[in-house]
Amino acid sequence: MIWHLIAAIFAGLGAAGVGLLLRVVSGRRLPRWIVPVCAGLGMLAYQIHHEYSWFNHKQHQLPAAAQVISSEQDSVFWRPWTYLFPMTTAFSVIDQGNMISRQVDGQHLVEFMLYRFERHHMDLVTHRPYLMNCATHESLPLEGEQRQPRFHEMRRVDDSDPVYQAVCAET
Numbered sequence: 001m002i003w004h005l006i007a008a009i010f011a012g013l014g015a016a017g018v019g020l021l022l023r024v025v026s027g028r029r030l031p032r033w034i035v036p037v038c039a040g041l042g043m044l045a046y047q048i049h050h051e052y053s054w055f056n057h058k059q060h061q062l063p064a065a066a067q068v069i070s071s072e073q074d075s076v077f078w079r080p081w082t083y084l085f086p087m088t089t090a091f092s093v094i095d096q097g098n099m100i101s102r103q104v105d106g107q108h109l110v111e112f113m114l115y116r117f118e119r120h121h122m123d124l125v126t127h128r129p130y131l132m133n134c135a136t137h138e139s140l141p142l143e144g145e146q147r148q149p150r151f152h153e154m155r156r157v158d159d160s161d162p163v164y165q166a167v168c169a170e171t
Contacts, residue, residue, distance in 0.1 A: 001121065001122065004050060007046060007050075008043045008046050008047060009043070011042045011043055011045065011046035012039040012040065012042045012043040012046075013039065013042075014042060015038045015039050015041055015042020015043070015045070016035050016036065016038055016039035016042065018038055018042075019034045019035040019036075019037065019038030019039065020035050022034065022038075023035065048081070051079075051087055051119075052085075052087050054087075054088065054119050055071065055087075055088035055091065058091070058117055058123075062093060063095065063097065064097075065095055065096045065097030065098075066093045066094070066095050066096070066097075066115075067093065067094050067096055067166050068091055068092070068093050069092050069093065069094055069162040069163055069166050070091060070092045070162055071088050071090070071091040071092075072088065072089055072090040072091065073086035073087060073088050073089065074086060074087065074089045088119070089118065089119050090116065090117060090118040090119065091116075091117050092114060092115065092116050092117075093114075093115045093116075093117065094112055094113070094114055094115075094163065094166045094167065095112070095113055095115065096112075096166065098112075098113060099111065099112045099167065100112075106135075107133055107134075107135045107136070108133070108134040108135055108168070109131060109132070109133055109134070110131070110132045110134060110167045110168065111129060111130070111131050111132075111142070111147070112129070112130055112132065112167050113127055113128070113129050113130075114127065114128055114129075114130055114163070115127045128141055128142075129141070129142040129147055130142060130163075131147075131149060132157075132163070132164065132167045132168060134164075134167070134168035136156075137156050137157050137158065137159070137164065138154055138155070138156055138157075139154070139155055139156075139157055139163065139164075140153055140154040140155070141153050
């Protein structure tokens with residue numbers, strides 16, 4: 001977070017330099033307040049760029065076996081430009097490299113980990129193990145070190161569900 005503050009300060013200084021250069025080139029016809037206005041606009045532009053590039057930056061940090069299955073875009077009232085161009089604030093990932101697939105009683109079961117990334121002042125990452133029955137289209141979360149199934153949270157998914165497609169595509 002400190003690096004983003006430093007980057008914003010340098011973006012402001014660079015933009016202030018551009019404002020000062022414009023003032024000098026114009027023969028001092030531009031008002032003096034153009035320099036701090038350019039500094040503020042430079043810092044704002046850096047912050048907007050950072051917020052909109054967060055999703056792509058996080059995707060590039062993921063391992064090759066990770067597949068993004070969903071993303072959430074949101075608008076915020078103190079960022080009025082997000083009403084025209086919503087920014088990605090969260091996304092979910094399945095690590096296909098660590099899925100455990102097995103056959104039990106003729107049913108194809110796949111155990112996988114679902115990760116959720118959320119953009120806050122510090123990124124929030126949560127993960128939860130799941131068990132998917134590819135034959136019956138049922139998914140349920142697992143709990144604890146022994147990964148006990150939570151049957152009361154079982155839900156049915158259809159073929160078009162991105163989680164089902166990512167987990168059961170090979171079968």
